[in-house]
Amino acid sequence: MTLPQYKLALDLEAHLGDPFDPLNDCSLRAAVAWDEMEAYPEPGVGALNAWGLPRCYVPADLGGRHCSYEELLHVVRAIARRDVTLAVAHGGTYLGAVPVWLAGDAGQRARLARIILEGGQVSLALTERAHGADLLAGDVRVSRGRAGYTLSGEKWLIGNAGRSHAVTVLARTEADGGARGFSLLLLERAADEEGRCRSLPRVKTHGVRGADISGLHFDELPLPADSFVGTVGGGLETVLKALQVTRTLCAGFSLGAADTALRITLDFAVRRRLYNGTVLDIPYARELLRDSFLDLLICDAVAVCGARALHAAQGQTSVWSAVVKSLVPATVERLVGRLSGVLGARFYLREGHGEGAFQKILRDCAVVGLFDGSTAVNLEVIALQLGRRLRARQTERALAAAWESSLATFDLAKPLPECRLEELDMVCRGADPVLSTLPLVEDDLAAACEDLPRAESAALKLLLAELRGQLAALRSEADEARGPILPGRRPPARLFGLAERYGELHAAASCLHLWLRSRTRLDSFFGDGVWLILCLRRLLKTGVPVSDAAALPRWQESVDAEMLRRHAEHDLFSLAPLALPKQHAEKNSYAPVA
Amino acid sequence: MTSEMMMTHNETAAALTEPSGLLQWLVLKFAEWLEAEPSSLDPSQPISAYGLDSITAVTLSGSLEDELGIELETALLWDYPTLESLAAHLAGEMARQGTAELPALSAT
Numbered sequence: 001m002t003l004p005q006y007k008l009a010l011d012l013e014a015h016l017g018d019p020f021d022p023l024n025d026c027s028l029r030a031a032v033a034w035d036e037m038e039a040y041p042e043p044g045v046g047a048l049n050a051w052g053l054p055r056c057y058v059p060a061d062l063g064g065r066h067c068s069y070e071e072l073l074h075v076v077r078a079i080a081r082r083d084v085t086l087a088v089a090h091g092g093t094y095l096g097a098v099p100v101w102l103a104g105d106a107g108q109r110a111r112l113a114r115i116i117l118e119g120g121q122v123s124l125a126l127t128e129r130a131h132g133a134d135l136l137a138g139d140v141r142v143s144r145g146r147a148g149y150t151l152s153g154e155k156w157l158i159g160n161a162g163r164s165h166a167v168t169v170l171a172r173t174e175a176d177g178g179a180r181g182f183s184l185l186l187l188e189r190a191a192d193e194e195g196r197c198r199s200l201p202r203v204k205t206h207g208v209r210g211a212d213i214s215g216l217h218f219d220e221l222p223l224p225a226d227s228f229v230g231t232v233g234g235g236l237e238t239v240l241k242a243l244q245v246t247r248t249l250c251a252g253f254s255l256g257a258a259d260t261a262l263r264i265t266l267d268f269a270v271r272r273r274l275y276n277g278t279v280l281d282i283p284y285a286r287e288l289l290r291d292s293f294l295d296l297l298i299c300d301a302v303a304v305c306g307a308r309a310l311h312a313a314q315g316q317t318s319v320w321s322a323v324v325k326s327l328v329p330a331t332v333e334r335l336v337g338r339l340s341g342v343l344g345a346r347f348y349l350r351e352g353h354g355e356g357a358f359q360k361i362l363r364d365c366a367v368v369g370l371f372d373g374s375t376a377v378n379l380e381v382i383a384l385q386l387g388r389r390l391r392a393r394q395t396e397r398a399l400a401a402a403w404e405s406s407l408a409t410f411d412l413a414k415p416l417p418e419c420r421l422e423e424l425d426m427v428c429r430g431a432d433p434v435l436s437t438l439p440l441v442e443d444d445l446a447a448a449c450e451d452l453p454r455a456e457s458a459a460l461k462l463l464l465a466e467l468r469g470q471l472a473a474l475r476s477e478a479d480e481a482r483g484p485i486l487p488g489r490r491p492p493a494r495l496f497g498l499a500e501r502y503g504e505l506h507a508a509a510s511c512l513h514l515w516l517r518s519r520t521r522l523d524s525f526f527g528d529g530v531w532l533i534l535c536l537r538r539l540l541k542t543g544v545p546v547s548d549a550a551a552l553p554r555w556q557e558s559v560d561a562e563m564l565r566r567h568a569e570h571d572l573f574s575l576a577p578l579a580l581p582k583q584h585a586e587k588n589s590y591a592p593v594a
Numbered sequence: 595m596t597s598e599m600m601m602t603h604n605e606t607a608a609a610l611t612e613p614s615g616l617l618q619w620l621v622l623k624f625a626e627w628l629e630a631e632p633s634s635l636d637p638s639q640p641i642s643a644y645g646l647d648s649i650t651a652v653t654l655s656g657s658l659e660d661e662l663g664i665e666l667e668t669a670l671l672w673d674y675p676t677l678e679s680l681a682a683h684l685a686g687e688m689a690r691q692g693t694a695e696l697p698a699l700s701a702t
Contacts, residue, residue, distance in 0.1 A: 178648065179648035236648065237669055237672075381649075388656055425668050427652055427656045428656075429656065
């Protein structure tokens with residue numbers, strides 16, 4: 001029954017063992033201990049390297065392991081549910097590598113593959129202290145001297161800057177800058193014999209305290225001729241495309257964090273006795289737990305479909321990845337905040353229940369909405385394309401292509417085509433495979449509903465009508481909001497709210513498509529569609545009338561029962577109820593933390 | 595359609611895909627998008643001089659694609675930053691992709 005795309009993550013899970021077992025390298029106890037020391041999680045990195053994670057970062061033709069972004073997303077989640085810091089610290093290498101896989105020549109790709117396969121780390125150096133997300137304001141520049149090109153300036157808030165073996169750097173190559181005024185460089189730190197590339201002191205952070213986040217200072221660093229990745233002037237384009245991959249995978253950090261937060265909270269809620277019962281018997285606490293589980297399922301659907309789209313809907317991922325990145329981290333931050341209300345005082349303690357990990361998760365998960373383009377930056381990506389994305393009139397050819405992409409993305413049993421990174425595009429063309437295909441699923445929904453009880457069937461049909469109605473309303477609001485392009489100004493504020501709404505409708509449609517195409521691919525909880533009804537009600541913010549008054553409590557009980565079963569039986573809180581390890585790790589390479 | 599009418603139609607279309615006809619169309623189109631007076635746009639200046647930032651420029655290449663009904667590179671406005679250079683490039687693309695007509699501009 002287990003689909004092949006879960007096997008890689010399950011293998012890693014078995015290798016790392018139960019995070020609630022304090023004897024494991026990648027236990028919650030270890031994560032909290034390293035966080036307390038603000039120390040880089042070396043044992044965890046060692047455990048991941050021993051398993052072979054670096055091979056997953058390298059394309060198969062360069063000696064890596066062939067894996068899809070869907071598989072990689074599940075791997076990232078498996079690490080993050082133990083320690084977001086570890087997942088971020090190790091994953092930084094992939095962030096630095098993607099631009100080179102995308103635009104590098106054969107020699108650069110081979111060099112970088114060798115570094116990564118040997119366990120070396122890579123950093124991506126984009127941002128600067130004075131300019132943040134405004135990449136085209138960057139001051140780090142390439143100059144032509146008598147002896148050749150040199151690099152000068154300072155990049156700031158760079159992951160693994162103090163320990164990376166290679167760095168990909170976005171640098172100004174035209175004095176006037178502009179979209180074609182920046183180029184990407186691949187630097188090997190070992191080649192810097194004169195010490196002209198200097199790491200800055202580590203920055204103290206709110207969360208992910210063990211991560212090595214600092215900056216890099218370049219002082220006329222000589223650049224070998226083979227430093228330029230892709231064409232001179234092509235830096236911004238490469239970065240904007242590579243970010244589509246990493247923004248999507250970032251969702252794995254949030255999914256893992258949310259899974260453990262929910263697990264720790266349920267550990268408390270089922271055992272804690274008060275007012276002659278348990279926390280679970282308190283209706284409000286139960287509702288907060290259920291809402292968190294439902295939000296996690298929504299985020300899972302959005303992230304998994306976004307990762308599949310990198311293969312099955314190429315050309316659509318500039319907006320798709322921005323939806324994943326603006327919706328998932330923010331939803332998980334709210335989710336963990338909500339759970340802290342259930343956990344009460346224990347959420348505030350750095351020891352005791354759940355190894356004191358909850359407060360760490362609360363701090364750690366807040367970083368995901370910041371890097372690789374913040375929530376606001378991603379909402380702007382959506383806002384700028386909103387009008388074209390929502391356009392009602394589509395050619396038949398565009399609709400047919402969107403429909404094909406939709407079928408390939410949402411059927412979990414369909415093998416994914418290869419992702420051709422060079423075909424990623426900075427804007428979306430044609431019709432939206434998620435939202436413009438909604439009119440085409442009416443018949444499929446009617447057919448699927450024949451297998452369902454009357455109340456469920458009626459609810460789903462009403463919810464699809466509601467979704468289509470809200471989409472039409474968003475379309476006309478977006479039309480009204482679309483003013484002139486105001487020179488030198490960012491999009492109007494209200495477009496951001498509409499972009500957020502677009503993300504929620506995208507999430508609702510993703511859940512629906514995923515259920516329609518994959519309802520027989522997973523377990524009966526997924527197939528019976530009750531989760532879908534409750535998730536759609538949340539996303540559409542509507543109490544769509546339920547024909548049978550007894551149905552809503554029955555649905556809620558059914559979702560609660562599944563959440564509690566997953567907790568009791570150690571299954572992942574995701575659409576695919578993967579069985580998690582309950583045992584000691586296969587092999588611990590380092591001594592456990594006392 | 596008579597052969598005489600077809601001739602007239604083709605001649606008009608040919609005139610419009612001349613770089614000069616296209617340039618005129620582009621000036622009017624960008625003036626509409628930027629809500630500027632057409633006479634205030636200098637076709638030999640980079641469009642960024644009027645405050646159009648790089649990312650918005652990328653999305654405009656999509657809008658141009660929609661208007662002209664041809665496939666265009668996303669980074670079009672990065673590589674042809676002035677309306678003059680853009681017109682020259684688009685004339686070639688329209689001829690290559692077999693499109694001869696410019697869409698009407700909406701009344702302003």
